[in-house]
Amino acid sequence: MSVFHYRGRTGDGLPSEGSVEAPNSAVAAGRVKAMGVDLEWIREASAPPGTAQPARRAEAPRRTQRAEWAVASAAPGIPLAELAAFFRQFATLIHSGVPIVQSVGSLERSVRSAKLRSILAECSRRLGDGERLSDVMEGYPSAFPPLALEMIRAGETGGMLEAMLFRIADHLERELEMRRLMARLTMYPKLVVVTAFLLLGRSGFTEMTPAFSRWVIGMMGMQRYTTLDYLSDTVFALGAILAAWWLLGAGSRVAAARWPGYGVAIERLKMATPGLGAVVREFALTRFGRALGALYGSGLPLGSAVAVAGRASGSASLARASEGIAVKVSSGYGLCASMQETGFFPHTVLEMVSTGEQTGNLDAMLEKMAEYLEADAQSKAHMHAHLFATGVYLLVAAMVGLAVARFYMGYGSAAGQAAAGVGWINLL
Secondary structure, eight states, X not given: OEEEEXXXXXXXXXXXXXXXXXXXXXXXXXXXXXXXXXXEEEEEESSOTTSSHHHXXXXXXXXXXXXXXXXXXXXXXXXXXXXHHHHHHHHHHHHTTOOHHHHHHHHHHHOSOHHHHHHHHHHHHHHHTTOOHHHHHTTOTTTSOHHHHHHHHHHHHXXXXXXXXXXXXXXXXXXXXXHHHHHHHHHHHHHHHHHHHHHHTTHHHHTSSOHHHHHHHHHTTSSOOOHHHHHHHTHHHHHHHXXXXXXXXXXXXXXXXXXXXXXXXXXXHHHHSTTHHHHHHHHHHHHHHHHHHHHHHTTOOHHHHHHHHHHHTTOHHHHHHHHHHHHHHHTTOOHHHHHHHHTOSOHHHHHHHHHXXXXXXXXHHHHXXXXXXXXXXHHHHHHHHHHHHHHHHHHHHHHHHHHHHHHHHHHHHHHHHHHHHHHHHHHO
8 A cells, every 4th residue: 555645625625635545546536536625636655644755855846946947937948849749759658558767768868959858867867766757847847837747647646647648749739839820920020120120220210321221322432331330230230139139038037937926017018019919818818728628628626727727828917817716616616707707808718618617518618719719819910910011111111211312302402502602603
């Protein structure tokens, strides 16, 4: 018999923690549920309750998390494509009957990301020492998202780890496709902005004369403006702007991780922006719906699934709203009513969630909701991308036209002054 520690909530929504003895995690989960407790997690203890060993084992991931949070928030984590491929290969190896330790060791030698390779080496060592996969992954929040961690815990609890790994791979591949879609939609406006800056340069905004025009005039010998001046005005200035933008983004991510209120305030500013706000909100709701459907369909309690889905949405505002929803749902309130009280979710989303609750097909309805929101966000993003690119084109055309008009006005004024000087000479 093994000892399993668990945490969950009673039917009244009150927290409940304790330990049970069982031959495996599935039997332990069944005994806890028979006591009327909705599980949030259940883990095997390496020593009986009351000893210090489980606490020491749980402390190591927390120390790693505290050490990693600043780096994880300032720098990007594992590329999503690499992470999706890892979980797909991991699921395939488990499906083929390869033990977990050997699967992780095999993947360690095949992944391309150096950071993921070093993490898998440590995971392989700790798994060989008898630790659970979810406990090991918990120590690397910059590598493994909360959704993957909770689904692996659910798979370990119910003996469905293989199915959970396939579900995680499916979810990450859909998320990757959505990111690629967003990259395609924003590529055209980005190219327009870069081209516009190469034409206008810094002097186009400070002196209202495009850098390209000054370079052409300088090549004609009409003013002193060399190629190095043009590169300094455009390429070097653009590089400085991009570096400052990256530093600002890294600092903003650190601040959002340190002070959640800051992240919520920045996101509210984005969502208040005409055009952009609706797209940002709908893409966040798309991630939320898909994550919630995957977690709930995996057997995770609805309250825990809502909280994790909020964090997986990438939206600070939605994550904060989801925490309140999770508390109410765990206390017995309906999901649709709890979502409606936040004021964050549009009427269409609430109607689809209500239909899913009434028909008992919530996970499938959440997936349909995500597909609807993604299609609507894609349509709006297409429209706003073209409007933005057109606006940039008009701005460049106006500034180039102004520069040409100023050039000819200056040329005409100089010619007039020269003619007036010749007239006075003849008169004398």
